[in-house]
Amino acid sequence: MLHLARNLASTVIAVCMMFVSTATPKRALAQNASAGANAVSRDCVKRLVSAYPDVLSHSSEDSLYWRNGVVMPLGGLTIPKNSQVLTTQEWEGFLDKATLRDQLAQCYPQPQSNGANDSIEAPSRNFDPGRIRYEPFFRTMYGATEEEVGKHLAPVRWLANIPEAAKNLLVTTVNGVNEKLKAVSDELEALPPEYRPYLVEPAGTFKWRTIAGTNRQSNHSFGAAIDIAIKFSDYWHWKVSAEDQYPYKNRIPLAIVRIFEKHGFIWGGRWYHYDTMHFEYRPELLTKECGCSQP
Numbered sequence: 001m002l003h004l005a006r007n008l009a010s011t012v013i014a015v016c017m018m019f020v021s022t023a024t025p026k027r028a029l030a031q032n033a034s035a036g037a038n039a040v041s042r043d044c045v046k047r048l049v050s051a052y053p054d055v056l057s058h059s060s061e062d063s064l065y066w067r068n069g070v071v072m073p074l075g076g077l078t079i080p081k082n083s084q085v086l087t088t089q090e091w092e093g094f095l096d097k098a099t100l101r102d103q104l105a106q107c108y109p110q111p112q113s114n115g116a117n118d119s120i121e122a123p124s125r126n127f128d129p130g131r132i133r134y135e136p137f138f139r140t141m142y143g144a145t146e147e148e149v150g151k152h153l154a155p156v157r158w159l160a161n162i163p164e165a166a167k168n169l170l171v172t173t174v175n176g177v178n179e180k181l182k183a184v185s186d187e188l189e190a191l192p193p194e195y196r197p198y199l200v201e202p203a204g205t206f207k208w209r210t211i212a213g214t215n216r217q218s219n220h221s222f223g224a225a226i227d228i229a230i231k232f233s234d235y236w237h238w239k240v241s242a243e244d245q246y247p248y249k250n251r252i253p254l255a256i257v258r259i260f261e262k263h264g265f266i267w268g269g270r271w272y273h274y275d276t277m278h279f280e281y282r283p284e285l286l287t288k289e290c291g292c293s294q295p
């Protein structure tokens with residue numbers, strides 16, 4: 001049942017509408033089919049603006065207005081309605097040309113404030129909230145070239161109070177990501193010692209590169225992502241699958257994930273195409289302002 005509900009959430013529009021939390025799956029599906037693309041624009045785009053107040057000004061029905069004068073089209077909602085049955089190749093084809101509106105279409109599982117259902121679920125097929133990215137958004141935000149991104153990078157002292165593990169990591173100062181990551185580090189180093197092996201030797205932050213097997217720019221290119229603990233990480237791409245199935249696997253503790261999420265970083269372990277060492281700064285997916293909720 002949980003799986004079914006999660007599938008429904010991935011069919012897009014319903015996930016960003018107020019009724020999801022109370023609607024039966026059947027009713028959600030019906031409303032989903034009749035809802036237009038504006039369901040994403042009206043509520044969820046406001047969420048986007050409020051998540052990045054330093055750089056975004058406001059939105060209209062079809063555009064996003066930046067404080068630097070850029071006017072960016074939201075584009076249509078092009079995420080396939082049958083996304084749960086697409087092959088990985090078909091899904092990747094969609095990701096290659098996703099719009100800004102698509103970027104908001106899948107709702108990231110919200111942390112439970114009361115701790116209820118506090119567990120990690122295997123995401124349903126092609127449910128990749130946060131993996132849908134409109135690249136011009138990030139290029140405008142953090143820099144369109146390696147050189148431009150480089151102008152905004154600053155070192156963060158990772159595990160500063162654990163001398164044998166402390167090291168500098170380069171991340172962007174745009175949106176205060178460096179300060180957010182420092183706050184993450186401060187909380188992580190206060191965890192009990194059994195968590196330490198997951199935290200020492202982070203696998204990387206800034207690197208101008210494309211995502212493996214694609215032409216899409218990795219979020220690491222913008223200095224807004226971090227990989228931890230390669231020793232304990234699992235990545236769908238490492239599982240060569242003739243059947244196009246990628247059984248979920250994760251060894252990263254939830255306590256670590258929660259701390260990142262608290263400070264605006266989403267986790268690649270919440271994706272069907274999982275990447276469990278990966279965290280990136282995407283606060284627009286971690287608010288409830290557009291009313292989305294998880295089944």
Ligand SMILES: [Zn+2]
Binds near residue numbers: 220226
């Ligand atoms: Zn990564």
